[in-house]
């Protein structure tokens with residue numbers, strides 16, 4: 001399948017998932033995860049209209065970012081080491097993997113020195129798998145209190161990665177839990193503004209994620225897998 005055909009097929013499935021759950025198509029945005037592909041394919045993805053791009057390592061992203069910095073909105077979705085903050089700050093408009101205080105403090109410090117705000121998602125390890133990054137959900141509210149004091153961080157949502165399951169239906173509780181945590185966070189009014197977003201759902205489970213309220217889905221292999 002060509003890139004265009006893949007995009008059209010994914011689009012139909014998103015529209016159907018929105019319809020099933022009574023949501024509007026505009027409530028769901030696609031992050032095209034380009035970590036598997038070259039700069040050339042990344043350029044094609046951006047020109048095809050998918051101009052929100054996700055990468056999970058700066059080493060892999062750098063050449064693409066330098067080529068298309070202003071043509072796309074950049075989302076950093078991978079685990080972020082504290083000593084790599086200086087590479088990504090000011091380049092990625094969104095960081096999806098904020099999961100600990102030391103990282104938050106470093107992001108805040110660097111952002112203050114640049115005079116910018118950084119949009120962040122708090123990454124939670126909802127499934128509790130040992131191999132997954134993310135904050136344990138029972139620490140969310142304490143962490144949020146700490147984040148609310150860091151003036152250069154703009155917390156926009158929660159993010160999670162579900163376990164890989166052949167049957168996507170099995171991970172529905174993970175997505176539902178993330179939505180409940182966001183709602184609880186908002187009802188506690190820890191942040192001055194309401195937190196609207198849920199970054200959840202990947203190639204194998206994005207429809208279930210949409211049904212459970214995802215506002216950003218992160219799609220890699222289904223869009224660009226094996227394109228050369």
Ligand SMILES: *Cc1c(COP(=O)(O)O)cnc(C)c1O
Nearest residue numbers: 033056077202203218219220221
């Ligand atoms: C790679 C990656 C994705 C995309 O995964 P696919 O299954 O290929 O769609 C989404 N989110 C994160 C954090 C990733 O690292």
